Amino acid sequence: xxxxxxxxxxxxxxxxxxxxxxxxxxxxxxxxxxxxxxxxxxxxxxxxxxxxxxxxxxxxxxxxxxxxxxxxxxxxxxxxxxxxxxxxxxxxxxxxxxxxxxxxxxxxxxxxxxxxxxxxxxxxxxxxxxxxxxxxxxxxxxxxxxxxxxxxxxxxxxxxxxxxxxxxxxxxxxxxxxxxxxxxxxxxxxxxxxxxxxxxxxxxxxxxxxxxxxxxxxxxxxxxxxxxxxxxxxxxxxxxxxxxx
Numbered sequence: 001x002x003x004x005x006x007x008x009x010x011x012x013x014x015x016x017x018x019x020x021x022x023x024x025x026x027x028x029x030x031x032x033x034x035x036x037x038x039x040x041x042x043x044x045x046x047x048x049x050x051x052x053x054x055x056x057x058x059x060x061x062x063x064x065x066x067x068x069x070x071x072x073x074x075x076x077x078x079x080x081x082x083x084x085x086x087x088x089x090x091x092x093x094x095x096x097x098x099x100x101x102x103x104x105x106x107x108x109x110x111x112x113x114x115x116x117x118x119x120x121x122x123x124x125x126x127x128x129x130x131x132x133x134x135x136x137x138x139x140x141x142x143x144x145x146x147x148x149x150x151x152x153x154x155x156x157x158x159x160x161x162x163x164x165x166x167x168x169x170x171x172x173x174x175x176x177x178x179x180x181x182x183x184x185x186x187x188x189x190x191x192x193x194x195x196x197x198x199x200x201x202x203x204x205x206x207x208x209x210x211x212x213x214x215x216x217x218x219x220x221x222x223x224x225x226x227x228x229x230x231x232x233x234x235x236x237x238x239x240x241x242x243x244x245x
Contacts (some may be wrong), residue, residue, distance in 0.1 A: 001026045001153055001184035002047065007056030009042055016042040018208035019056070024153075024186055027179050031199035031216070032188040035232050039208040040188040041081060041157055047186065048078035048155050061152045074102075077149050081157040081188075083142035087131035091122060091141040094130060098145045109148070116144035119170055135162035139225065147174055154185035160194055172198055192228060193221050204231045 002024040009017040017039040024030045034040050045051040047058055049069045058065045065072040085094050092113060099109030117126050120140040130138065140161045146154055154175065160168045175185050175198065190193040195202065196216055201212045202224070212233045219227070229235045 001028070001060040001061055002030075002186060003057075004043075004047070005057045007043075007046060007053045009039075009046060009051065014040065014209050016023050017046070017053070019208050020201065020205070020208070021056075022076060022210060022213075024184050026182050026184055028201065029175060029179050029185045029187065029199045031195040031202040032186060032204060032205060033190075033192065033195065033228060034188075034205035036234070038205045040205055044078070044155050044157050044186065044188055045123055047153075048076055049073050050078070075152040076152040077146035077154050078158045079142050079146050079159060080155075081161070083138055085133070085138055085141055088129055090129055091126040091133070091137075091144075092117075094141060095145055095148060099148055100208055102149045104149070104228035105129065107220065112148050113144070116147060119174070120144060120167055136164065136167070139163055140167060143174075147178070150178070150183070152183055154183060154187075157188045158190070159187060160191060168194070192224050196221060196224050204228055206232050 002022070004020060004022040007017055008015065020039070020043060032040050032043065041082045042051060043229060046053050047060070047065070049065050049072060052066060060072045063072045063075065070226050075101050085091070089097065095113045095116070096109060099112070117123060120143070122140055125137060130141070135143070143159065146156065154237070159171055163171065175187070187195065187198060196219060199216050201213055202216055212227065214224070214227065
């Protein structure tokens with residue numbers, strides 16, 4: 001479903017992604033881990049067609065994202081790490097707009113919005129303008145927009161930020177149901193325990209390179225933490241001495 005071959009992207013003298021290659025199959029949920037500045041968000045933006053690589057190729061369901069960008073984008077739903085809505089539209093109006101942009105039949109759009117409204121417990125505020133939304137409310141609408149189109153590939157950056165435990169669990173069930181239906185997903189997160197439960201495989205990106213790929217079912221949380229910290233050269237800092245003086 002997703003094939004990345006030797007992709008490199010630089011911003012000036014800074015190489016954000018360096019010769020990255022990855023394959024994500026149909027029905028697979030792939031998790032992308034890495035510290036801040038490792039290249040995760042740049043990778044997701046290149047997959048989604050928002051940023052073009054300097055070299056290499058990306059294909060979504062066999063469609064090249066560079067030579068056939070519009071066709072590739074039609075197969076993708078992208079949720080950035082800080083989603084934004086049109087502030088003067090209500091959540092429902094925004095979702096209707098997204099449905100029209102995807103050329104979905106109006107009746108079908110209405111039915112899917114009603115389903116997402118119940119699913120993410122948006123009753124009571126989905127018809128309020130988005131300018132009044134909290135981050136969590138915005139996130140629920142943005143995730144609903146992704147599920148609305150039922151794409152071939154979900155590309156989601158930090159999906160759980162701002163969600164309460166119930167909404168986070170709902171998202172996990174929805175993305176698994178989408179994968180069971182044949183779609184694929186690539187998800188970036190800093191929450192190791194959560195992404196371990198969500199994904200089939202996990203990749204650690206470090207300094208722009210895909211340093212390792214693991215089968216999620218073969219790892220415990222402790223195993224994943226040890227591998228992540230070992231690859232990235234990071235670890236939680238000791239803080240106790242700050243308060244002991």
